[in-house]
Amino acid sequence: xxxxxxxxxxxxxxxxxxxxxxxxxxxxxxxxxxxxxxxxxxxxxxxxxxxxxxxxxxxxxxxxxxxxxxxxxxxxxxxxxxxxxxxxxxxxxxxxxxxxxxxxxxxxxxxxxxxxxxxxxxxxxxxxxxxxxxxxxxxxxxxxxxxxxxxxxxxxxxxxxxxxxxxxxxxxxxxxxxxxxxxxxxxxxxxxxxxxxxxxxxxxxxxxxxxxxxxxxxxxxxxxxxxxxxxxxxxxxxxxxxxxxxxxxxxxxxxxxxxxxxxxxxxxxxxxxxxxxxxxxxxxxxxxxxxxxxxxxxxxxxxxxxxxxxxxxxxxxxxxxxxxxxxxxxxxxxxxxxxxxxxxxxxxxxxxxxxxxxxxxxxxxxxxxxxxxxxxxxxxxxxxxxxxxxxxxxxxxxxxxxxxxxxx
Numbered sequence: 001x002x003x004x005x006x007x008x009x010x011x012x013x014x015x016x017x018x019x020x021x022x023x024x025x026x027x028x029x030x031x032x033x034x035x036x037x038x039x040x041x042x043x044x045x046x047x048x049x050x051x052x053x054x055x056x057x058x059x060x061x062x063x064x065x066x067x068x069x070x071x072x073x074x075x076x077x078x079x080x081x082x083x084x085x086x087x088x089x090x091x092x093x094x095x096x097x098x099x100x101x102x103x104x105x106x107x108x109x110x111x112x113x114x115x116x117x118x119x120x121x122x123x124x125x126x127x128x129x130x131x132x133x134x135x136x137x138x139x140x141x142x143x144x145x146x147x148x149x150x151x152x153x154x155x156x157x158x159x160x161x162x163x164x165x166x167x168x169x170x171x172x173x174x175x176x177x178x179x180x181x182x183x184x185x186x187x188x189x190x191x192x193x194x195x196x197x198x199x200x201x202x203x204x205x206x207x208x209x210x211x212x213x214x215x216x217x218x219x220x221x222x223x224x225x226x227x228x229x230x231x232x233x234x235x236x237x238x239x240x241x242x243x244x245x246x247x248x249x250x251x252x253x254x255x256x257x258x259x260x261x262x263x264x265x266x267x268x269x270x271x272x273x274x275x276x277x278x279x280x281x282x283x284x285x286x287x288x289x290x291x292x293x294x295x296x297x298x299x300x301x302x303x304x305x306x307x308x309x310x311x312x313x314x315x316x317x318x319x320x321x322x323x324x325x326x327x328x329x330x331x332x333x334x335x336x337x338x339x340x341x342x343x344x345x346x347x348x349x350x351x352x353x354x355x356x357x358x359x360x361x362x363x364x365x366x367x368x369x370x371x372x373x374x375x376x377x378x379x380x381x382x383x384x385x386x387x388x389x390x391x392x393x394x395x396x397x398x399x400x401x402x403x404x405x406x407x408x
Contacts, residue, residue: 007324016100019125020093023104026129027258028199040075050081063088072101080112086119131176163404169301175286192290224291228308266332268377351382361389
């Protein structure tokens with residue numbers, strides 16, 4: 001299968017030039033190993049995988065001998081299977097002035113991340129990888145950073161293909177797991193069933209000590225049905241027939257595993273009556289669609305939940321873009337006790353960019369009225385708009401625009 005360039009490559013190489021160790025984490029099968037092996041081949045560095053029993057047993061039993069045989073600079077794949085290496089990696093980092101000595105990949109594990117941070121504090125940069133974005137599928141990794149102004153959006157639009165609802169929902173329904181790119185519908189369904197049984201349930205048991213697999217699977221499906229909504233632990237607990245305390249623990253596990261993410265509510269000292277409950281989203285919409293039994297792109301596109309999936313998709317694209325970009329931003333949503341809401345608030349360089357997310361091609365302009373609520377905050381409200389199925393960037397007023405969803 002042809003290699004798909006990843007947006008994280010730029011940031012990874014940048015961090016490798018200043019840190020002695022760089023670790024890429026993320027959910028299973030999102031392409032961590034593939035990306036780093038591709039980069040390691042260009043860099044002519046040693047590649048060792050802890051999936052191989054002989055190398056893993058040596059790493060676990062004698063880390064010093066392991067590094068005498070496999071000398072840095074080195075890529076160690078699936079390092080979470082041999083956490084005994086971390087202490088020796090720390091020593092080797094301290095003994096050398098060379099950056100980029102250790103490239104590491106690891107599936108997200110709370111225990112592994114804690115050991116890495118504790119053992120190599122100040123020596124390791126940890127980066128998170130998500131499944132493929134629509135930009136990566138289109139081969140547009142090198143496009144300029146998104147600028148939320150009219151001229152910047154027009155320039156960006158010129159690089160992208162026309163907005164098309166069928167293409168958008170094909171991406172939503174299929175998701176972004178690299179292994180699914182060329183699968184037909186039947187193969188895709190089998191892939192996700194295997195993914196859940198082989199990876200998610202096994203990791204739930206092995207890494208997180210969960211014994212109630214039936215209940216955990218029910219909670220996972222409940223999360224999928226509530227994606228795009230305010231997080232309600234009581235509803236998840238009821239669906240899985242467990243306590244609210246257990247439901248909270250399981251949602252944290254799903255966060256750690258890179259399956260779901262929580263979008264925190266906007267917070268500002270000048271605004272009092274704001275909700276404090278986050279919204280729940282899936283990191284990969286394809287997995288979410290499978291769990292909710294949407295068996296085809298068209299049934300999802302025309303179904304009652306199509307708007308929630310569209311919102312999850314747009315928020316997920318922004319999450320990926322800013323996770324990989326040089327810009328540091330804060331993503332949140334606005335909701336107050338009067339049920340007034342703004343789907344996405346991007347806080348960047350001391351300014352707020354409010355965005356509504358609508359599946360329609362020509363949403364009503366009144367959707368941006370809620371943006372005025374941010375004027376009471378202590379930060380400047382800047383340009384924003386409505387991310388939707390519009391054909392092209394078009395002004396709503398002097399500060400806001402209709403923004404095609406496929407260019408974010």
